[in-house]
Each structure stands twice: as C-alpha cells, then as structure tokens.
Amino acid sequence: MMMLPDVAVKMTESLKSASVIFVLLVTALAYTGAQADSTGTTPDSPATQAETASAPAAPDTHPIFSLDHRVPGGVAVIDLGRSPTRPSVAFQNKPVLVIPDQSGGWIAIIGISLSTPAMQQSVEVKNDANSRTIHFEVQDKKYKEQRLTIKNTRQVNPNSGDLKRINTELKAQNSAYQQFTQIEPSNVIFDKPVEGPHSSSFGLKRFFNGEARAPHSGMDFAVATGTPIHAPAAGTVTLTGNYFFNGNTVFVDHGQGLITMYCHLSVIGVKVGDVLKRGQVLGQVGATGRVTGAHLHWNVSLNDARVDPAIFIGMFKP
Ligand SMILES: [Zn+2]
Numbered sequence: 001m002m003m004l005p006d007v008a009v010k011m012t013e014s015l016k017s018a019s020v021i022f023v024l025l026v027t028a029l030a031y032t033g034a035q036a037d038s039t040g041t042t043p044d045s046p047a048t049q050a051e052t053a054s055a056p057a058a059p060d061t062h063p064i065f066s067l068d069h070r071v072p073g074g075v076a077v078i079d080l081g082r083s084p085t086r087p088s089v090a091f092q093n094k095p096v097l098v099i100p101d102q103s104g105g106w107i108a109i110i111g112i113s114l115s116t117p118a119m120q121q122s123v124e125v126k127n128d129a130n131s132r133t134i135h136f137e138v139q140d141k142k143y144k145e146q147r148l149t150i151k152n153t154r155q156v157n158p159n160s161g162d163l164k165r166i167n168t169e170l171k172a173q174n175s176a177y178q179q180f181t182q183i184e185p186s187n188v189i190f191d192k193p194v195e196g197p198h199s200s201s202f203g204l205k206r207f208f209n210g211e212a213r214a215p216h217s218g219m220d221f222a223v224a225t226g227t228p229i230h231a232p233a234a235g236t237v238t239l240t241g242n243y244f245f246n247g248n249t250v251f252v253d254h255g256q257g258l259i260t261m262y263c264h265l266s267v268i269g270v271k272v273g274d275v276l277k278r279g280q281v282l283g284q285v286g287a288t289g290r291v292t293g294a295h296l297h298w299n300v301s302l303n304d305a306r307v308d309p310a311i312f313i314g315m316f317k318p
Helices: 005-013 018-032 063-067 160-177 309-313
Strands: 075-082 088-091 097-100 105-111 120-127 130-137 145-148 198-200 205-208 211-213 219-221 228-230 235-243 247-255 258-265 281-284 296-302 305-307
Touching: 063 075, 063 105, 075 120, 075 130, 088 105, 105 120, 105 296, 105 305, 160 235, 160 247, 160 258, 235 258, 247 281, 258 281, 296 309
Parallel strands: 145 205
Antiparallel strands: 075 105, 088 120, 097 105, 120 130, 198 219, 205 211, 219 296, 228 281, 235 247, 247 258, 258 296, 296 305
8 A cells, every 4th residue: 555654664564463454454544444334443644744823814705715624534725826838736746636717827736634634735837937835734623433333243353364355455446546637627516416414424433333443434325225426526436346345336537546436336327447427327326245224425635635525515513
C-alpha cells in the first residue's frame, strides 16, 4: 500500500499470526477507507508539518464554497485567484481537483481524510513557471460512536482465506480511488443517489459485536432492495465487483480524483468503461456484503481521501 509506510514496515516485521495480520490489515483499512463498513482500530497520523504563514482569505460567493468544511473528513475549498492556465495543486503529495470560476479564476477542492490532524495544513500550487504554498487551518471534529451486531461472525473476524480475498479486493478498490483523470466533473454539488432517509452518517466510530473497527467511510440511506441508484454527476464506471465487506459494488470516476462508490447492491446495472450521464441508473439497492439490512452505502473520495458525502448534497452537520 503506497501511502502506508509505517503499516508496511510493521507488516514485514511481525507477520506472526493471523490475528496480528488482521489487526494490521484493518489498521490499513481504517486509513484507506476502501471498505464501506470496514474494520480497523486506529487511524495513523501523517507527518504533515504545520507552517507559519497565514491562511488565505477566501471569501467568495461561488456556490462551490458551500462545500467548504475544513475538518478531518471534510473539504477545503480554496480560491487560487486568476491565471491564464489551470494551476496544478497537490495536497499530501496527491493531485487535487481544480475547477474554473466564472471570472478567469480557479478554485481548488481538497479532500481532507479522517486521519489528517486538526492543525494547519498546506497545499502546493504550481502555475507554469512559479509555485507557491497556501496554508489552511483544519479544525477538530468529534464523531460519535456506533455499535452494530453482525450475525455472521466471519464478517467481523474473517478467517485466513477471507483475509487473502479482502486484501486482493482492497488493492483493486484503493487503485480505483487513486485514479486521477484530467476530465472536469460535470457538477461537484451532487444530486442524491437515492431518494430516501439518511440512516447512518460518515465518520462514526464503529464497533462490530463490541470490537472496534474502522470509522464509517461513507453515508447510508435506508431504502428498500430494488430502489434505483442514480449517478449524482456524470462519470465513467472504473470498477465493479462482489466484495467481502462491500457486497456488489460500483465505482464511478467523475474526473480529477472525484470518485464515488456504491455498495451492497442487489443488482449492478453497469460495467467497467460505461460512461454515465448525470442521473443515469447504475444499479439497485440491496443487502449484499456485511450489512444489518438493505441500504445504500455511498462513499465520496477526493484526492484519495474519503470525505463526508453529506457535504456534497447540502446535508453536512458540523
Ligand atoms: Zn455504510
């Protein structure tokens, strides 16, 4: 796993028992959030240094600024000012979504992973010949606990064969999240993928059968099996599969690292390479994988950081 050097080192040093492997694996899962309702103990803390320059003032009335919630699991929207060409922006060494505003300026939309420390952070901005650093402050956010009971105990403590499968599936899903295409998203303020009540929030600290696992990497909608799921923006299907935790799953790439994932489907209605229009049906809600009942689990990822989907549909709660 490219961004987990500490975990990788630990894994090579101490592959002593299935339980050790499992703990490390779930720690990795906790970091990547590749799994919808996945397992894990503690997120790591990337060694991002605070710097001393002041944060940019970015007052703006552009509707995109409604996405700006600078917390772990949130989004920072930063006005980059005007330039004739699109600046390239990197956060934690990963490329960031940049869109034009209506006046010749550019806006960076940065995903802040749950494991990002609440402190000053910075992005690197490159523009033709010159480069600069913009700082921004990430505020702390407290996420609640959630305790769930899973009847199939193998879905809480998988056996060694399961772990092999989980690891392979994790690699495929992580690589889907890491794609960065130069396509500009059709819209970054999303439509809801299903009509129905929101049942479980992003970021909940989860306990399955009393055991600590990874925080909830997306949001859930309590909707019946068979409910059609609509693409919240145009995109390309980059991965589908039937996964141990996530069940039937679809990944959609909306462009420039803005990627969404839909889990526990009863029916996958698309195939890899399909180009979806905004609103197009991609599958049906179900109860496959590790679930306590039928629902849609929906992830949103920016620059390979899983962020709160509620932000993109106007439902964010501080
Ligand atoms: Zn979920």
